[in-house]
Amino acid sequence: MTISRRTFLAGTAGAVLGMPALMGRAQDATIRIASILDLSGGLDIYGAPMDVTTKLAVEDINAAGGLLGRRVELITYDAQSSIQLYTQYATQAAAGDRVAAVHGGITSASREAIRPTLARFQTLYFYNTQYEGGVCDYNNFCTGSTPAQTVAKVVPYVMNKWGKKVYIVAADYNYGQITAQWMQKFVADNGGETLGVEFFPLDVTNFGPTINKIQQAAPNLVISALVGGAHVSFYRQYAAAGLNASIPIASTTFGVGNEHKLISAAEGNGLIAAYSYFEAVDNPVNRDFLARLDAKMGASRPGLNELAVRSYEGVMLWAEAVKLAGTADRNPVVEALRTGLTYNGPSGAVTVDPKTHHCIQNVYLAELKDQTFDILEAYDAQPPADTQLVCDLVANPDQSTFFFENGLAAAGIK
Amino acid sequence: MDLVVAVALQLAYGIANLALISVGLAIIFGMMRVINLAHGEFLMLGGYTVVVTTNAGVNLWLAVFVLAPLVVGIVGVLVERILIRRLYGRMIDTLLATWGLSLLLIGLVTSIFGASTATTISPPFGTIQIGRFSSSGYELFLIGVTMALALAIWAVLRFTRLGLVARGTMQNAEMASALGVSTSRIYMITFGLGAAVTGLAGGLLAPITGVLPTIGATYIAKAFITVISGGSAILAGTAAGSVLLGGIQGVFTFLTGPTFGEVALLIAAIVLLRLMPRGITGRFFRKSL
Numbered sequence: 001m002t003i004s005r006r007t008f009l010a011g012t013a014g015a016v017l018g019m020p021a022l023m024g025r026a027q028d029a030t031i032r033i034a035s036i037l038d039l040s041g042g043l044d045i046y047g048a049p050m051d052v053t054t055k056l057a058v059e060d061i062n063a064a065g066g067l068l069g070r071r072v073e074l075i076t077y078d079a080q081s082s083i084q085l086y087t088q089y090a091t092q093a094a095a096g097d098r099v100a101a102v103h104g105g106i107t108s109a110s111r112e113a114i115r116p117t118l119a120r121f122q123t124l125y126f127y128n129t130q131y132e133g134g135v136c137d138y139n140n141f142c143t144g145s146t147p148a149q150t151v152a153k154v155v156p157y158v159m160n161k162w163g164k165k166v167y168i169v170a171a172d173y174n175y176g177q178i179t180a181q182w183m184q185k186f187v188a189d190n191g192g193e194t195l196g197v198e199f200f201p202l203d204v205t206n207f208g209p210t211i212n213k214i215q216q217a218a219p220n221l222v223i224s225a226l227v228g229g230a231h232v233s234f235y236r237q238y239a240a241a242g243l244n245a246s247i248p249i250a251s252t253t254f255g256v257g258n259e260h261k262l263i264s265a266a267e268g269n270g271l272i273a274a275y276s277y278f279e280a281v282d283n284p285v286n287r288d289f290l291a292r293l294d295a296k297m298g299a300s301r302p303g304l305n306e307l308a309v310r311s312y313e314g315v316m317l318w319a320e321a322v323k324l325a326g327t328a329d330r331n332p333v334v335e336a337l338r339t340g341l342t343y344n345g346p347s348g349a350v351t352v353d354p355k356t357h358h359c360i361q362n363v364y365l366a367e368l369k370d371q372t373f374d375i376l377e378a379y380d381a382q383p384p385a386d387t388q389l390v391c392d393l394v395a396n397p398d399q400s401t402f403f404f405e406n407g408l409a410a411a412g413i414k
Numbered sequence: 415m416d417l418v419v420a421v422a423l424q425l426a427y428g429i430a431n432l433a434l435i436s437v438g439l440a441i442i443f444g445m446m447r448v449i450n451l452a453h454g455e456f457l458m459l460g461g462y463t464v465v466v467t468t469n470a471g472v473n474l475w476l477a478v479f480v481l482a483p484l485v486v487g488i489v490g491v492l493v494e495r496i497l498i499r500r501l502y503g504r505m506i507d508t509l510l511a512t513w514g515l516s517l518l519l520i521g522l523v524t525s526i527f528g529a530s531t532a533t534t535i536s537p538p539f540g541t542i543q544i545g546r547f548s549s550s551g552y553e554l555f556l557i558g559v560t561m562a563l564a565l566a567i568w569a570v571l572r573f574t575r576l577g578l579v580a581r582g583t584m585q586n587a588e589m590a591s592a593l594g595v596s597t598s599r600i601y602m603i604t605f606g607l608g609a610a611v612t613g614l615a616g617g618l619l620a621p622i623t624g625v626l627p628t629i630g631a632t633y634i635a636k637a638f639i640t641v642i643s644g645g646s647a648i649l650a651g652t653a654a655g656s657v658l659l660g661g662i663q664g665v666f667t668f669l670t671g672p673t674f675g676e677v678a679l680l681i682a683a684i685v686l687l688r689l690m691p692r693g694i695t696g697r698f699f700r701k702s703l
Contacts, residue, residue, distance in 0.1 A: 040524065042628040048529040081628075172673050200672045203632040205623050206431050208424040208553065209667040209675070215547050216417065229530075230632045232624025240550035240622055242541030261532035262624050300528070371532065 030073040031066075031328045033058070033315070034093035036104035036114065041081025042202075042229060045257040046106050049308035050128070051076065052301075054103060056293065057315035067322050075099065083113045090114035094121035100328040101318050103128060103311065108175050112402060115140055119400045124330045128314035129307050130256065130275065132178035133358075133384065134404040136391035139330075141337060141357045143314045143350065145276045145306065147182035148386035149363050150252045153379055154274035155186040155223070157365055158250040163220025164192040169210065169234065170225035171253075172199035178404050179225045179252065182386070187223075195219045200231065207234045211241050224251040232262045239267035248272070258303040260371050271368040275306040276361045277347035278373045286346035306347070313345035317352065338393075349381065356391045358384035416545025421668060423544070427553045428667075429660035430560040433652055434619065435633045436640040437563065438612030440652040444641050445584050446604055448498055449509045452516040453637055454630025456609055459486050460616020461625040462523060465533050474535055474621070482617025483610040490609020494602050502601070516630065523627040530626055537621040552622055559618060563611070568649050571703050580604050581703075639683045645693020650702035654694040659683060 035054045038047035058074040066072055075097055077089040086105065093099050094117065101124040105111040111127050118125040119139045126141050133146035159166070166187045170176035176199060184194045195217040198210050214222060226234055235254070238244055250272045254260065260268050279290065289312075293301050302308070318333070320343050325332035338354040348362040363382045366373035390403040439453045450456075460482040467477040493515060501508045539551030571577035583590040583600045591597045623629070640659055644651025662682045667675030690697045 040521070042626075042631065044524065044529040044628070045626060198671050201676050203635075204672055204676065205619075205629075205632050206428055207672075208427050209421075209664060210672060212420050212424050212547065213668070215420070229624045229626040229629050232626075233622065236537070236622050236624070237550065237553075240537040240541070240552055242548040242550075258530055259624075262530060262626070264534055264536040266536045302528070 030071045031068070031322070032073045032075060032097055032099045033101045033103065033318070034075045034077060034089075034097060034099040035311075036077045036079050036086060036089045036093065036102060038081045038106055038110075039076075039078035043081040043106050045229060046129075046307055047078075049258070049302040049304060050104075050106070050311040052293070052297070053304070053308045053312035054315055056296075057312045057319075061315070061319050067319055067328070068326065072319070077104075079104075079110065083109055086110045086113045087117060090117045091121075094118055094123040099123065100322075100330075101126060101333075103314055103318075105129065106307070107173075108132060109173070111135070115402075116400065122330055124318070124333060126314040126318060128310040130252070130310075132175050132182075132404060133386040134178075134390065135358075135402050136356065136387070136393060137400045137402075138334065138357070138393055138397050139400065141314070141317070141352065141359075142387075143310050143317065143359045143361075145361060145363060145382075146358065146384050146386050147179055147186075147252070148384060149276065149361065149382045150274040151179065151182050152186055152385070153363050153377075153382070154250050154252060154272065154365055155183065155192075156190045157377065158221055158223075158248070158272055159187070159190050159192050162248055164190075165195055165217075165219040165221075166192055167195050167214050167217055167219040167222045167247075168197040168225070169222060170197070170199055171227035171231065172201050173227075174404065176225045176227060178408065181408050183223050183225070200226065200234075202228050203230050205230045205233045207237045210234075211238055211243065214243065214247065215241075219247060222247055222249045224249055225253050226251075227253055228257070229262075232259050235259070235263050235271075236267055239263070244270065250274075255368075255373065256305045256307050258305065260368050260373065261303060265370040268368045268371065272365060272376070273368070273373065274363060274365050276363055277304070277306045277309040278364055278366045278375055279304050280366065280373055280375045281347060281362075281364060282375075283346070283348060285344060289346040309346050310350075313343055313347065313350050316345060317341060317343045317350065351381070353384060353388070355394050356384050356387040357393055358387050360384070416547055420544045420547035420549060423549055423554070424668075425661060425664040426557050428664040429656050430557040431619075432636060432640050432660040432663075433564070433656035434556065434560050434615045436637045436644075436656065437560075437567065437648075437652050438608050438610075438615060439637045440641050440644065440648045441567075441608030441611060442605060443638070444644070444646060444648050444651060445580075446601065446608070447505070447584075448502075448605070449505060449512065450608075451509060451512040451634065452493075452519060452630075453612060454632070454634035455516045455519040456486050456490070456612040456630075457616035457619070457633050458523070458625070458627065458630040459489060459519065460613035460618075461620040461623070461629070462527070462531070462616075462627075463613065464535070464617045464620040465531055465625050466527070468535050469531075469533070474538065478617040478620070479614070482620075483614040486613025486616065487606050487610030490612075491602060491606040493609070494605040498605060499598070499601070520627050520630070527627070533620075533625065535621050550622070556618060556622075563614070564649055564653065567611070568703055571648070576603070636679075639679070643683050643686050643693055645690075645695035645697075647695035647699060647702045650699045651693060651695040654699070658686070658694070 130144040170180040321336040325336040365377040537552035640655040644655030663679040666678035
């Protein structure tokens, strides 16, 4: 028998048309969540590891029998480092897929693009990235660290170790600008002096003039909030000029894009960074977590950082809340999270702060040695003190705002 | 005094850096009039060749001076034969095709090597001391290499038969063809050489910049602005464009900051093209190469 093109088309068309009906029945059996991350384009150095851990979290939930007797289905969207696609996929996930929750967003710009959309559709939103703080939104849980958690710890530590005179270099967009303000505040609070602040557009690859200026100012240390692939060049040119030996660098951004693998050991040694997670965190959950990923992915396992691990913990926090609420509907799940829910993840205990919908979390300081971060200090259960200054979702839950200017004002910076 | 020397060295490096990322494009776009939007990805491929081969144990100099231009040159020849050859004289179509090529190359490198690849190389030559300032010896070396590269391209265009035939073909392909030149072959060789020079530039920059599949995007705009501002003469144009724009950017970065440095470069290019629509060599040094 021969299959003509016509019969083939008729047959497949029937099969394809029949699919939605089958999928419609399958929907009832699963709880769906969406992940929107940059898996291609310039931001994929951040997004690719986050995608790996988000998928692992869903696999772990399903391996443990799912939630409320139902399987969890993950729908992954690649926003391709384009803000326009974030808005489009957020709408698709909320209105089309009718997911129970959306996890994702990397830059603050992408978060601000989808946060209002998801609030409007009343679709629960988790932003699992470290950021500048200040979001105050009933519908949005920001699980990553903020300046009052990381910058507040690393600045006094390095000033004590290296000296009081500081030079700041940062990326020229809202994250870098706001974080640089917090850095100056913490330098002043600890009796130090900021000799200079420079901002760099994200596509700058030649840092020579700034490296000269730093030498001219002769600070004791440099604090960096540089972001993205192009800015990796700063650390290389800084080392090439021999400055890494005399003026050490501290950072709250270096490492989350696995930048420490993109520069050689000699160039990076001695740099100190602050995050809520490093691979070297020593607890049984983390050892097991790393061992399972190694077994699964072998040599292709990406380096894990705060963004990747918090993506895992963000999904797990949501899952705990669903279990506690006994439903995946938004309002009961939000209320379950707001009881001060805790999840013990690879980074340690992560607890939701009901006042800000941010997380109380451990913060670690680590020193880079041979392309690996060795932990120097651990600070348990750090509150999001910056956002707490301006946000109170317990007293006034009906909010969906971003208070970055107010945050700086409340802290006495501006 | 030491400040003046250190600043002058940085200005010179800024100019050399701009010339290095642009000179391959000057051959492909300035000379052949092919809008190559995959130029940034050619630079990236040069850098990746160096990172991947040095990770495998290859000597850094061999990787930079032989393998990077060789690999990207071969990619250039293949691209010309498969894609560009069919689109000569169709500028908008070339623009679209090379944009697609740029996306394809980013996608290919990402699927083969992942979103980022660890590196083991540091810039050689250590540091040089200028009074109380220290500067990178490798940057000084790059200034020298850029000048040597320009000299080599000039010598090829000026003194070899290939250079003469290539220039003749670009000026009037029909006449060259009538005189017995295989213009199709000349186009292929010129495009391949432009790609090889770009690969070399990408390889040279690899030890001192971040090498990622998407890094090409940070170079492409500046390379086009430099070549267009320079005008039709390949070498004099690239040199004039780099000196003017790199100089202005450097001075403004020193005086204000990196953001205004970038802004100053763009404003300078706009003003320049308003006054001299055909670029610097459209008005001055018109007879130069």
